[in-house]
Structure formats: C-alpha cells, structure tokens
Amino acid sequence: MNLEIINNVGTFEIHGDFTGANTDIVESYFNKLLDTYYEVVLCLKQVQQIDSNALKVLQFITAKAKRRSKVLFVLGKENAIVFQELKKANLTKIFKNDYDC
16 A cells, blocks of 8 residues: 555644655655644554554654654554554654544
C-alpha cells in the first residue's frame, strides 16, 4: 500500500505503509512542519506497515522537535503493528496520551 499524509484539522495522519520506500516523503514533510509550526501532531493509527527505516525517521523527527523546543505529539499507540515495532526499538516513550486523533 502506498503512503499518504493527510492533514485532518491540524493532525497529520500517516496512512499506508511507512517503510523505506516512503521514509523520504515523511522526513521531508515533517522536517518542513517543524520549521514552520511550534506544535505538530503526528498520528500513526492508520499505518499498515512500519520498518526500521521508518523508526529512524521517527527518531530524527523527535530529536529535531526537541532541539528546536517544539511540541510534537505522536499518536497511535493503539495501533498494534506500530506499537510492537516501537517497543522493540525502545521508542514507545515518543507517544503522547493527552491528545486525540
């Protein structure tokens, strides 16, 4: 499945396969958002597949937000596919529970 990023009233939802073939798109998109906005909401509920390349992009995005003192909400903890991969990579701490998507 292809990847699509949808702006759903300020929540940026990733739909489809967040894998090596699509990581450049996600990295570029969120890199620009973090240059522009103070607060960015990323929702992973609709991700069908995720791999180690995507995890590196998530690490990059969260590190950039931290360096720039930006607020990044990563949602989608209830997506078992995503949660298991983030758990393996010890990245579950990036999820925020106090925002809905």
